[in-house]
Amino acid sequence: MSDYQVFHDHLQFSSYNRKPPVDDKFSSVPLWEKKFCASIGSVSWRKLIEGKRYMYLYDNVVNWDDSAVKEAFDNAKYRFWAEINGFPCNIPLPDPNTY
Template identity: 45%
Template sequence: MSYRQRGMSYRQRGNRRPSYYRQRITHPKPEPLPTWEKKFCIEVGAMPWERFVEAKKNLYENDKVFEWDDSAGLTAFQEAKQRF
């Protein structure tokens, strides 16, 4: 008996399970961005937020950037964040 004789359309022939049996694929939601971070980048860094996001995307192409130890920069950033 063909799929047409059973009253099924062409698209239904390989999928006989009802839709509620299918697994739902959910993508994780990005964490909300703190407003202070965006303001800090714009006001203190004098850099548009979109430019910062693009620069952050390009960091993943250069792995040596992640190996760089900049503890002095981290300390300066933490102090500036507290003042802000």
């Protein structure tokens, strides 16, 4: 068998082992939320989706109830949405000195 054939067969076989691409074609998440994750959170949407695959391994973190973080996150999303759509936002930025 030639070196080319061995290399070609290896490429074909290894392509079957790759993860399928995350399909954004029929996503139910609005585009502005994906942009929010990338620009404000510095996390790509693809990386966020990949991370969700392993959430079941960390049950104690997933079930952790932190309502202050949820409120801050929702406020940041609302401020971002208002900014990209040109609406005023009356939600102040959080105090950076608060623990």
